Amino acid sequence: MHALCGENGAGKSTLMKILYGMQKPDEGTITVDGAQVSFHNPADAIACGIGMVHQHFMLADNLTVLENVVLGAEKLYGIGAKARKKINEISDAYGLNVRPDALVEQLGVADRQRVEILKVLYRGARTLILDEPTAVLVPQEVDALFDNLRELKSEGLTVIFISHKLGEVLHVADEITVIRRGTTVGNADPKTTTTKQLAELMVGSELPSPETRESTVTDVPMLTVKGLRVAETGVTPVPKESPKDAYGHEGAQVGRLLLDDVDFTIHKGEVLGIAGVEGNGQTELIEVLMGMTTPDAGVITLDGADITKAPVRRRREGGIGYIPEDRHRHGLLLESPLWENRVLGHVTERPNSKGGLIDIKAARADTERIVREYDVRTPGIDVTAASLSGGNQQKLIVGREMSHHPKLLIAAHPTRGVDVGAQAQIWDQIREARRDGLAVLLISADLDELIGLSDTLRVMFRGRLVADADPATITPEELGSAMTGAATGHLEAPTDPEHAKDAAR
Amino acid sequence: MNKLTSRIDKERLLLGIAAPLLAVVAALVVTALVILSTGKDPFAAFSDMVTYGSASDSQVYILNKATTYYLAGVAVAIGFRMNLFNIGVDGQYRLAAFIAAVLGGALTLPGFIAIPLIILCAMGVGALWAAIAGILKVTRGVSEVIATIMLNSIATAVIGYFLQPERLGELQQGGTLVSTKPLPEGSWFFTVDAGPAGTVWGFIVVAVIVGLAYWFVLGRTRFGFDLRTVGQSESAASASGVSVKRMVATSMLISGAVAGLIGMPTLLNDSHQFDNSFPVGIGFTGIAIALLGRNHPVGIALGALLWGYLERTTNHLEMQGYDKEILGVIQGVIVLCVVIAYEVVRRYGLMRQQHRVGAELAAQAAAPAQAPAAASTENQEVAK
Numbered sequence: 088m089h090a091l092c093g094e095n096g097a098g099k100s101t102l103m104k105i106l107y108g109m110q111k112p113d114e115g116t117i118t119v120d121g122a123q124v125s126f127h128n129p130a131d132a133i134a135c136g137i138g139m140v141h142q143h144f145m146l147a148d149n150l151t152v153l154e155n156v157v158l159g160a161e162k163l164y165g166i167g168a169k170a171r172k173k174i175n176e177i178s179d180a181y182g183l184n185v186r187p188d189a190l191v192e193q194l195g196v197a198d199r200q201r202v203e204i205l206k207v208l209y210r211g212a213r214t215l216i217l218d219e220p221t222a223v224l225v226p227q228e229v230d231a232l233f234d235n236l237r238e239l240k241s242e243g244l245t246v247i248f249i250s251h252k253l254g255e256v257l258h259v260a261d262e263i264t265v266i267r268r269g270t271t272v273g274n275a276d277p278k279t280t281t282t283k284q285l286a287e288l289m290v291g292s293e294l295p296s297p298e299t300r301e302s303t304v305t306d307v308p309m310l311t312v313k314g315l316r317v318a319e320t321g322v323t324p325v326p327k328e329s330p331k332d333a334y335g336h337e338g339a340q341v342g343r344l345l346l347d348d349v350d351f352t353i354h355k356g357e358v359l360g361i362a363g364v365e366g367n368g369q370t371e372l373i374e375v376l377m378g379m380t381t382p383d384a385g386v387i388t389l390d391g392a393d394i395t396k397a398p399v400r401r402r403r404e405g406g407i408g409y410i411p412e413d414r415h416r417h418g419l420l421l422e423s424p425l426w427e428n429r430v431l432g433h434v435t436e437r438p439n440s441k442g443g444l445i446d447i448k449a450a451r452a453d454t455e456r457i458v459r460e461y462d463v464r465t466p467g468i469d470v471t472a473a474s475l476s477g478g479n480q481q482k483l484i485v486g487r488e489m490s491h492h493p494k495l496l497i498a499a500h501p502t503r504g505v506d507v508g509a510q511a512q513i514w515d516q517i518r519e520a521r522r523d524g525l526a527v528l529l530i531s532a533d534l535d536e537l538i539g540l541s542d543t544l545r546v547m548f549r550g551r552l553v554a555d556a557d558p559a560t561i562t563p564e565e566l567g568s569a570m571t572g573a574a575t576g577h578l579e580a581p582t583d584p585e586h587a588k589d590a591a592r
Numbered sequence: 593m594n595k596l597t598s599r600i601d602k603e604r605l606l607l608g609i610a611a612p613l614l615a616v617v618a619a620l621v622v623t624a625l626v627i628l629s630t631g632k633d634p635f636a637a638f639s640d641m642v643t644y645g646s647a648s649d650s651q652v653y654i655l656n657k658a659t660t661y662y663l664a665g666v667a668v669a670i671g672f673r674m675n676l677f678n679i680g681v682d683g684q685y686r687l688a689a690f691i692a693a694v695l696g697g698a699l700t701l702p703g704f705i706a707i708p709l710i711i712l713c714a715m716g717v718g719a720l721w722a723a724i725a726g727i728l729k730v731t732r733g734v735s736e737v738i739a740t741i742m743l744n745s746i747a748t749a750v751i752g753y754f755l756q757p758e759r760l761g762e763l764q765q766g767g768t769l770v771s772t773k774p775l776p777e778g779s780w781f782f783t784v785d786a787g788p789a790g791t792v793w794g795f796i797v798v799a800v801i802v803g804l805a806y807w808f809v810l811g812r813t814r815f816g817f818d819l820r821t822v823g824q825s826e827s828a829a830s831a832s833g834v835s836v837k838r839m840v841a842t843s844m845l846i847s848g849a850v851a852g853l854i855g856m857p858t859l860l861n862d863s864h865q866f867d868n869s870f871p872v873g874i875g876f877t878g879i880a881i882a883l884l885g886r887n888h889p890v891g892i893a894l895g896a897l898l899w900g901y902l903e904r905t906t907n908h909l910e911m912q913g914y915d916k917e918i919l920g921v922i923q924g925v926i927v928l929c930v931v932i933a934y935e936v937v938r939r940y941g942l943m944r945q946q947h948r949v950g951a952e953l954a955a956q957a958a959a960p961a962q963a964p965a966a967a968s969t970e971n972q973e974v975a976k
Contacts, residue, residue, distance in 0.1 A: 377831065378833075379830055379831060398833065398835065399830065399831070399832070399833035399834075399835075400832075400833030400834070400835075401833075402833075403832070403833050409831065411831060416825065416827040416828065417827050417828055417831035418828065418831070419825075419828060420821060420824045420825055420828055421824075421825075422824060422942070423820075423824065427817075430817060431821060431828065431832050432831070432832035432833060433832075434814050434817050434818060434821075434832070434833075435814060435833075440814050443813050443814050443815065444812055444813055444814070445811075445812055445813060445814060445816075445817055447812070465949065466948075466949055466952040470945060470949055471942065471945060473942060473946065474942070474945045474946040474948075474949040474950075475949065
C-alpha cells in the first residue's frame with residue numbers, strides 16, 4: 088500500500104490522471120508489472136489492471152449495485168446470474184459486504200465507496216488508485232475501509248492511496264511518496280516518520296493547527312434560529328389523500344423532513360461548529376440561513392432583526408458572509424476575471440457599485456487589495472477564476488467575504504481541497520475576525536478543524552441537532568460515533584451512557 | 593503593469609477574432625466545393641460577389657438590411673447572455689409589427705407623437721408575447737424553447753385571423769392584396785438620401801442606440817452584472833442574491849421588447865403597412881447573427897452586415913446562372929462552423945491560460961528561494 092501526499096496543486100491529481108489514462112504525459116514512462124505501457128484512455132489502463140476510485144463517486148443512484156457494477160463492463164460476465172455470482176465472490180473474498188440488489192440511492196457513503204471498489208475489482212484491477220477516499224467518511228468508517236484495503240493487500244493487490252490526512256497515511260501505508268510542485272521531494276517510511284516531519288516534507292514548513300487559544304465568546308446573541316423545519320424540496324409536498332397528484336412523485340420521499348426543529352444561537356465572537364456526515368441536513372441549513380430556501384417553519388433572527396423572509400441579497404447586505412461548500416457552483420464565476428468574481432455576491436455594496444452602476448475602477452482596485460492582503464497567488468486580476476488553483480480560489484472568496492465586515496460568517500468546509508499553507512491562513516482569518524465579534528457557523532467534515540476552531544459543537548443527524556459537545560474535551564472518535572447517530576445528548580469525554588440517555592430523554 | 597495581463601488580453605482578443613474568421617473561411621471552402629460540384633467556377637462567383645457587393649447601391653441595401661438584422665441579433669443575444677434560447681423572436685416581431693401597423697394606420701397625430709407611440713406599442717407587444725413564455729418558464733418550468741416555438745405558430749395564426757378585410761385589414765386598390773391601413777406620411781421615419789444609390793433608413797440610428805444601450809446595461813450596470821451572473825451560473829447567482837426567476841422573466845421581457853423593434857425599420861422606413869409580403873423568419877436569422885457575433889454588440893453588427901452582404905451578393909449570383917441555394921449553403925455552414933469553432937477556441941483559450949498562470953506562478957514560487965527580497969517586490973508589482 089503506497090500513499091501519495093502533497094499539497095493541493097502539487098500534482099497528485101495530474102499524476103493519477105496520467106496513471107489512469109485520462110491525460111497523456113509529455114515525457115517519461117509508466118511500467119506495469121515490468122512491462123512499459125502507454126495509456127491513451129482509461130480503457131487502456133483498465134486493461135492493464137489499473138482501477139480508480141474517484142473522490143466523487145461515479146454511481147447511478149437509481150440503479151442497483153449489480154447494475155452499477157456491470158454498467159460498461161457487460162462483456163465480462165454478462166448482466167445476469169453470472170455477474171451476480173462474480174460480485175458475490177469478490178465481495179466475500181475481500182470482505183466488502185456488498186448486496187448486489189440494493190438500490191444505490193439507499194446506500195450510505197461508506198457502502199457506496201465499497202461499491203466503487205468492487206466495480207474496479209470486477210473489471211479485473213490489480214492496482215487500485217484511491218483518490219482521497221477518507222474525505223467523506225467518519226472515523227469508524229475509515230477504520231472499516233482500511234480493513235478492506237488490508238484485505239486487498241493480503242491478496243496481493245497494490246493500492247495507491249492519496250490523502251491529506253497525514254495521520255491516516257502513517258497509520259495505513261507501507262510506503263509514502265511526497266510530491267511538491269510536480270516533483271517527488273522524498274520518500275518516507277511510515278514506521279519512523281512522524282506527522283510533523285511528513286508535513287514539513289510536504290510544505291517545507293510547520294504543520295498548522297486549527298486550535299483556537301483564548302475564548303472570545305460574548306453573551307450577545309448574533310444569530311438565533313428557532314424551530315427551523317424544511318421538508319423535502321424539489322417536489323411540493325402533496326397531501327396524502329390525493330394520490331392522483333402524487334403520481335410521478337416518489338410518494339415516500341414527499342414531505343420528508345430535511346431539517347427538523349433546529350434550534351441554536353450563535354453569540355458575537357463565537358464559532359459554532361456543526362459536525363455530521365454529509366447529507367444530514369447541513370446543506371439545507373445553509374440554504375435556509377442564506378435565504379435560498381424558504382423554511383416551512385421557524386424563525387431566524389440576525390442581530391435582533393427577523394430575517395426569516397428576507398431575500399438572499401438583503402441578508403448579504405445585512406452582514407452575512409458566505410463561504411460556500413461547493414465554491415465552483417456557488418462561490419465563483421469560473422469563466423469571469425477575478426475582479427468580476429470579487430463583485431459577485433456584493434454587487435450592491437461599495438466599492439463595487441455606485442447607484443445602479445458598477446464601479447469597475449474601484450472594484451478592480453479592491454480586488455488588487457484582496458489579492459495582496461490574502462495572498463492570492465495570481466499573475467493578475469484579469470485572469471479567469473478557473474485558472475487559479477483551488478486554494479487560491481478559496482482565498483479570494485474568503486477575502487471577498489471578509490472585506491464586507493460580516494456580522495455572521497457561514498463557512499462550509501472552508502478549507503476543503505485547500506493546501507496546508509492556505510489552510511492556516513484561512514483559519515487565522517476566521518480567528519482574527521472572531522476576536523472582533525464575528526459570529527461563525529462552521530460546517531466541516533474535517534473533525535480536527537471542527538474541534539480546533541469551534542467554541543461550541545453540535546452534531547447533526549438526519550436533519551436534527553442530536554448532540555452537543557465541548558470541543559475542549561471531545562475526541563474525534565466520540566464525535567464520529569455521534570455523527571452516525573450512535574450517541575446523542577451531551578457528549579462527555581468519558582462517555583457516560585446514563586447521562587447521554589438523560590439528555591436525549 | 594503587467595506585461596502578462598496585457599498579453600493575455602491581447603491573446604483573448606486574438607482568439608476572439610480567430611473563431612469567426614475560421615468559420616467564414618471554412619464556409620467559403622465548403623461553398624467553393626459546392627459550386628465546383630455543380631460544374632461552375634467558384635472563383636468567378638466570389639469575384640462577382642466582391643465587385644457587386646462593393647457597389648454603392650449594394651452598400652445602401654446592405655446597411656438597411658443590417659439594421660433589421662442587428663436588432664434581431666441583439667434581441668436574441670439578450671436571451672443568450674442569460675442562457676435563455678428565445679426562439680420566439682420571430683413571432684414576437686411579426687405580431688408587434690402587425691399591431692403597431694394597425695395602430696399607426698389609425699393614428700392621425702403628428703409624426704413626433706405618432707412615431708414614438710408606434711415604436712413603444714411594438715416594443716410592448718413584443719415584450720408581452722415573450723412574457724407568456726417567460727411566465728410559463730418561471731411558474732411552471734416550461735422550457736422557453738418549446739413555449740416560444742409554439743407562440744410563433746400562434747402569432748402566425750393570430751395575424752392571419754385579424755389581417756382580413758372585415759377585421760383589422762383592408763383590401764388594396766388592386767383587390768389582390770390585404771394589408772393594414774397604410775401609415776400617414778407624417779408617421780414615416782426619416783431617411784437619408786444617398787443619391788442614385790437609394791436611401792438609407794433612418795432607423796439605423798435607433799439600432800445604434802439599442803446596441804449602445806445593450807453594451808452599457810450589460811457591462812456597466814448592476815442589473816447587467818446580475819444578468820450575466822445568472823447566464824454563467826444559476827447556482828452562483830442565487831447564492832449571491834440574484835432572484836433567478838425574476839431575472840428570467842425580466843430578460844425575457846427585454847428580449848421581447850427589442851424583438852418588437854425588428855419590424856420597425858421595414859414598417860416605418862419602407863413598407864408603411866403590414867401585409868403578407870412583410871419579411872418573415874428574421875427571428876431565426878437573429879439567432880445565427882447573435883451566434884456569429886458572440887453576443888457582443890460590435891460582433892453582432894459585423895454579423896448583421898455580413899448577412900446583408902451575403903444576401904445581396906448571392907441574389908446577384910442567381911442572375912449570373914448560379915443556383916440560388918448557394919446563400920443557404922454559405923449561411924448554414926457559417927453557423928455550424930461558428931458554433932464548433934467557438935467551443936474549440938474557448939476550450940483552447942481556457943487551457944492555455946491555465947497553463948500560463950501555472951507557469952507564471954511556478955516561476956514566481958521558484959524565485960523567492962533564491963532571492964526573497966527581489967521576489968517580494970516582484971509580487972507587489974504583480975499585485976498592482
